[in-house]
C-alpha cells in the first residue's frame with residue numbers, strides 16, 4: 001500500500017519519539033492510558049497496536065503483561081518500538097494488515113485514521129482491524145476532532161494571519177488539516193458523528209465514543225496541572241467525568257471509539 005510521502009517525511013523526522021512525553025501532549029497520553037486501562041481485557045491479552053508509532057502505548061501495555069504486536073508503515077518507528085521490552089514490531093499498513101483472522105483480543109488504531117483522508121480507506125482500515133480480532137474482542141480507534149485545528153490555531157496565535165484563518169475555516173468544511181505549527185503535519189479531522197457511520201460501514205455498530213482532553217488542552221496553565229501528580233489526577237478525574245458527554249465530544253483534541261466485534 002502506498003503511504004503519502006508527506007506523511008512518511010513528517011514521521012521520519014522522529015517527532016513521535018517525544019510528542020506525548022512533554023507539554024500538552026501528556027494529557028492525550030494519560031487520557032488514552034486511562035480509557036484503555038478501563039476497556040481492554042485483563043492481561044495477558046493479545047493486542048495489535050496498528051500505527052503504534054515508536055511504541056509509546058505499546059511500552060506500558062507490554063509492561064502490564066499484555067502480548068503486544070506493533071505494526072507501523074514508518075521504518076524508524078518500527079526500529080524504535082522493537083527495542084522496547086516485550087514488544088514485537090514490524091512494518092505494515094492498517095489497510096492490509098499482515099495478520100491472520102481473529103489473531104488478537106483487541107486491535108488499537110491510535111493514529112492511522114488521522115492520515116487516511118479518503119473515507120473508503122478509513123473504513124477499510126477499520127474492517128481490517130475487525131478481521132484481525134476474535135469474536136467478542138475489541139476495536140479501539142483514535143480520531144482528531146474536526147474542531148482541533150481552529151482551536152489550536154487560536155491557542156498558538158497563527159489565527160491572526162489571514163492565510164491561516166482561510167486554512168482553518170477550510171478544515172471545518174473538508175476535515176483536511178494543515179497544521180499551523182510549521183511542522184508539516186497533514187491529517188484528517190472527524191466530526192464526532194462521522195465516526196458512527198464509518199464504524200457501522202466496517203461492521204462495527206454502536207461504538208462508545210470518548211472525548212480525551214475535553215477543553216482542558218486549551219487552558220494556558222495545563223502544564224502546571226500535568227507537572228504535579230496530585231493536580232494531574234484531579235484533571236484526569238474531571239476529564240473522565242466528561243468523556244462521554246455528547247455535547248462536549250468535539251471540543252476534545254482527540255476522541256477514542258471502542259466497539260466489540
Ligand SMILES: C[S@@+](CC[C@H](N)C(=O)[O-])C[C@H]1O[C@@H](n2cnc3c(N)ncnc32)[C@H](O)[C@@H]1O
Pocket residue numbers: 003007011016020050051052053054056057071072073074077092093094095110111112114115116
Ligand atoms: C500520531 S502517530 C500515533 C502513534 C501512537 N499510536 C500514539 O498513539 O502515540 C500516527 C501513527 O500512524 C501511523 N500511520 C500513518 N498512516 C498509517 C497507515 N496507513 N497504516 C498504519 N499506520 C499508519 C504513523 O506512522 C504514526 O506512527
